[in-house]
Amino acid sequence: MREALAGLTVRGRAFIAAGVTAVVCAVLLGQPALTRVGVLVLALPLVTALVLGRSRYRLALVRTVAPPLVAAGQQARVTLSLSNEGRTPSGVLLLEDHVPYVLGTRPRFVLEGIGHGWHRQVAYQVRSDVRGRFEVGPMTVRVSDPFGLVELGRAFHTTSVLTVTPRTVALPPITLGGSESGSxxxxxxxxxxxxxxxxxxxxxxxxxxxxxxxxxxxxxxxxxxxxREEQPWHSRATVFIDNRAVAHRGQGIASSLETAVVAAASVAVHLTRRGYAVRLVTAAGEDRSQAWHERGGDPSAAPLLESLAVLHAHEAPRLDTAWLGESGRGGLLVAVLGAVQHHDAPVLRRMLSHQGSALALALDVDAWVGDPGPASTAVLAQQGWRVATLGPHDRLDTRWQELGAVGRSGRRPSPVAQVTP
Incomplete structure (x- = not known):
């Protein structure tokens, strides 16, 4: 009852004030008829609050996000299925679903005619230009009586997850090289x-x-x-992304780290579609929960993209090399690197020695803050990497194609026909 009285609307409070005023005036003026009118006006919101406060609405909600995994810039549809499993009717339902601000404004709906067995579906669109994993919900419901005198708030505790993966760029086929490793x-x-x-x-x-x-x-x-004879043979590839905070410049979606994430996602999808078994390694090491991802029936490399969707800057100043074990020996290595320091040279040399072939996209991170400087191309080429520089205004597919024309010595060979392994 206390909650119901606290939920009195402006109309309900006006009825109470008018009823009290009518009763007082009737007593002072000696008008019994006015007293009956005042009592009726006063009792209406109080009885409504009593009935609404003792009512137990059994509202059920099923939220569906389709698809639950989208690329940045694409839309997802959220469908809300509401039903009243109780026997108490209601006048109006005011619905508001809580969504993160990056997905858009909070959707609001007004539904009427809620009775026993009532069922209704509503839907809205969400869209994000920022990668990440977002919670949609919970839903808040405000229940109002048919007269609009009392309004009570209810809330569902369930939420749904929407994962927004980084954008990907279609990359042209190049000569990758590397040895094949069985899985x-x-x-x-x-x-x-x-x-x-x-x-x-x-x-x-x-x-x-x-x-x-x-x-x-x-x-x-x-x-x-x-x-075993029917088991397929797969080439292995490791996609390494340097996500250290000290190796990148800029903030938000315009930072060099976001460009590195887009490059790593594009390379992972490209290699997966070419039949490689791909794994993702970051500056913090390999995620043991993620096995080698093979194409199979999933050409979008969804597990790898989900990992990149929640990738954040790593605060450690040095690269982790624990993943360079027997399981990582051989195959192809594609590294997306930020600023390379002198203490990174032994790590890069060790990475190269553990792989059959190594390619690198070196980001000119200083260009993200308006101060273009020498990238890490020379250091990586001296180590024996095939490397290309990627700036904030460069096309990723163009740099990737240039990377295929770079020999292991860092020089561009004469044009030859590209062969897709």
């Missing part, structure tokens, strides 16, 4: 004795096709064994 059970094995069919089997894993069961090996070992 998982694809590593080459020597046939010491027996037939190849006996060697190329493994234990049965849940979900394997039963048609691949190798019964002779299963009978010999006493456990289900399946054939």
């Amino acid at each position: 998982g059970e694809n590593r080459p094995r020597a046939f010491a004795i027996g037939s190849a069919e006996d060697v190329t089997v493994r234990e049965y894993h849940r979900g394997d096709d039963l048609r691949r069961v190798h019964w002779p090996s299963s009978a010999r070992t006493g456990e289900l064994m399946v054939r």
